[in-house]
Structures are given as C-alpha cells and as structure tokens.
Amino acid sequence: MLRIKKIKLIALGILAISSFLVWSAYFSLRPNDKLAVTFFDVGQGDSALIETPNQDKIIIDGGPDNSVLAKVGRYFSFYDRAVDVLIITHFDSDHLAGAVEIAKNYDIGLIIVNGKQCVSSLCGEFEKVIKQKNIKVAAAAKGQEIDFGQGAKINILLPENQTDDNAKKEGDNNSSVISLLSFGKDSFLFTGDAEDKEEMELINIWPNLTADVLKVGHHGSKNSTNQLFLEKINPKFSVISVGAKNTYGHPHIETIEALKKIGSEIFRTDLGGDIVMETEGKGIMIK
Numbered sequence: 001m002l003r004i005k006k007i008k009l010i011a012l013g014i015l016a017i018s019s020f021l022v023w024s025a026y027f028s029l030r031p032n033d034k035l036a037v038t039f040f041d042v043g044q045g046d047s048a049l050i051e052t053p054n055q056d057k058i059i060i061d062g063g064p065d066n067s068v069l070a071k072v073g074r075y076f077s078f079y080d081r082a083v084d085v086l087i088i089t090h091f092d093s094d095h096l097a098g099a100v101e102i103a104k105n106y107d108i109g110l111i112i113v114n115g116k117q118c119v120s121s122l123c124g125e126f127e128k129v130i131k132q133k134n135i136k137v138a139a140a141a142k143g144q145e146i147d148f149g150q151g152a153k154i155n156i157l158l159p160e161n162q163t164d165d166n167a168k169k170e171g172d173n174n175s176s177v178i179s180l181l182s183f184g185k186d187s188f189l190f191t192g193d194a195e196d197k198e199e200m201e202l203i204n205i206w207p208n209l210t211a212d213v214l215k216v217g218h219h220g221s222k223n224s225t226n227q228l229f230l231e232k233i234n235p236k237f238s239v240i241s242v243g244a245k246n247t248y249g250h251p252h253i254e255t256i257e258a259l260k261k262i263g264s265e266i267f268r269t270d271l272g273g274d275i276v277m278e279t280e281g282k283g284i285m286i287k
C-alpha cells in the first residue's frame, strides 16, 4: 500500500476545478458507430482501453509494468501516439506503473488522478514525466463529465473532493476514481480497487446507478463486490482483471459466488487474456 498525500504536481488552479465542470473532448476523426472497451491482460493489475465512435482513446490504469505498451501497440495504429485521457484510479503500483510507461511513450491530452498526494518513488517518476512533457493533470471529483461526442461520455461518480483529514489517513483503495462510461443504452462501471466501503458510498450517493458491465473491484478480492452493491448495480457482465496464480489468491471464491448469485456472466483476464467488448449503444457484444 502506498502512502498517499496530495499530489504537488497538480497545478493549484486545476485542483480548484469545479465538480460541475464539463470537459469537452470533441475530436472528429473517422467517426464510426461503435465503442470498444478492451480489458487488457496485464497480469496482477488493471488496465483498460476505451475507443469511442469519434476515435478518442481513453486508458483507465496501466497495470503493474511496461507490458501494457505491447498491448496498446497491438490496438493502436503504427502512427498513432495519442491518448486523449488517461485515468489513474489510484496510485498503487499495479495500476500506476504501466500508466507511467504510457505517459513516457504517448502524447497524453489529460491525466485524471484521485487527487491524493503520493510520495512513493514511482510517484516521483510519474511527476517527473508529467513535468517534462507538460501534461495536463486534473483531480477527479464527483459530478465531472467528459463528453466524447455521438453520445459517448464518462461520468466521474467518486471520489468526492479529497480535502478532509480522514481521506488522507485512509488507504488508497477506497479513494479509487469510480467512473461510468455510457454509450446509448450500454454502460460500463470502472471501480479501480474500491472495497466495500467505497462501494456502499457509491450506491448511497447514486441510488439509481446500474451498469451492464462491472469491472470488478480489487481483482476479485473478497473485500470488494459487496452483495448489496452488486444487487443494485446488477451487471449482466463482470470482468475480473487478475494475474494467474497470484499470491493474493485473487479472485476469492466469495466474489465468484456473489457474482454467480446475481447471474452475472464472469470474464477473467487470467483465463481469457484480453477481453474485448463492443457496442453500438444497443447491447454489448463480446468479441
């Protein structure tokens, strides 16, 4: 667990961004009708690529090492060096380390972090890359929306502004950036390593929230995927991003049982490799 403090690299002005701010990210290259989400098999960690109908690319987390670069290279065209938005759910190395490699190797339009401070050597490296390449960084806060055009958007659902002392004292998992990607009638909920506490906070703040796809919290740990949370979200599909034979015993049997109980179809990166889902906004296809 990394010790987290408020990130100095975020310009104060950016930190002050209102939670009602709407970021517009309209890019109009080669539009098509599909949105694709690829959950990369990066071993014990998280990394997902979103490609919108307007060809914007969003990456949520980078996994534990530079293996994500080969993954991204496979899905990007040879000349494509742009990532429009990079969301880092929190600063644990199994989410951040690969994101630092992406920041080094690609042109990033905007990085979104959870707004807490991080003092690890990895965060130091991250800060250095951001300064060198002058990348824009913003702290996530409930209520923000990024519009990618043609009805594709990401809403930041949590965290709330990280200004209270309790948030600073706590571990980072329950300060994960939780975001909802929606396109037409289809939606994907990304929860980082959120555990029961943040899951309950989520359904209390957003009581009508549901999602078609759940990126299961914390690699299928039994400390996440609370039954009540699951019944509310009611995902048709669940994705567990997890390394084969990991030392944590993830995914825990309790999580698998909870997902089965609500009839959610489970996809695991340790068993299936990269998981690609596509939608035209009228239902999700698994490729």
Ligand SMILES: [Zn+2]
Pocket: 045, 046, 092, 094, 095, 193, 218, 219
């Ligand atoms: Zn993790």
